[in-house]
Amino acid sequence: MVLTEDLIGSLAQEVLGSRRLIYQGVEIDLTSPWRRLDLRESLTAIGGIPPEVVRDREALVALAREEGVSLRPGEGYGRALTKLFDLKVETRLQQPTFILGYPRETSPLSRQSAADPEVVDRFELFIAGREMANAFSELNDPLDQRRRFENQLAAHAAGDEEMPHALDEDFVTALEQGLPPTAGEGIGIDRLVMLLTDAPSIRDVILFPLLRPER
Secondary structure (H helix, E strand, O other), rough: OOOHHHHHHHHHHHHHHHEEEHHHHHEEEEOOOOOEEHHHHHHHOOOOOOOHHHHHHHHHHHHHOOOOOOOOOOOOHHHHHHHHHHHHHHHHHHOEEEEEEHHHHHHHOOOOOOOOEEOOEEEEEOOEEEEEEEEEEEEEOOOHHHHHHHHHHHHHHOOOOOOOOOOOOHHHHHHHHHHHHHHOEEEOOHHHHHHHHHHOOOOOOOOOOOOOOOO
């Protein structure tokens, strides 16, 4: 997170001469440190969902359905958390904010948190109401990875066509040979260019956009 702050903040300083910029009429302050917020806390602090509902697995799933969230077979509390976040929180994160505490259910390749087994060591960065980056520590426990793959197979058998239909034995075997602690991050370069150039659409900054065929 500190690396990301330094990278994006220094880039804005180099390109614009300041860590403050205007994006679509809103002033964005990229000065460190940036806000860090747990996903579940954000649903209450920003999304307005009572904390007792956020903590109650059945109540939150019921609320998600009431809000029109579609949950596939096998999806439950973890997916409801992230869908409600997308619906009620994401677009309100105008200033740079790191969201942590993503549920294990929605992060099949991320390492489980040592502090809370229900979540993983992962964060996403949001600026101007958009996701700018996604980062996590890689899951390197072959037993845990096998269990997660088996859960995906069970979801597929229950009717979730988006889940894999076969267990990736080669991947599990590779993990059994030993993977050192590692992590990675993906930053949306096109979205970052949008932010720095005050572009309203990603089409304005993609070098080679897909075009409709000529008629």
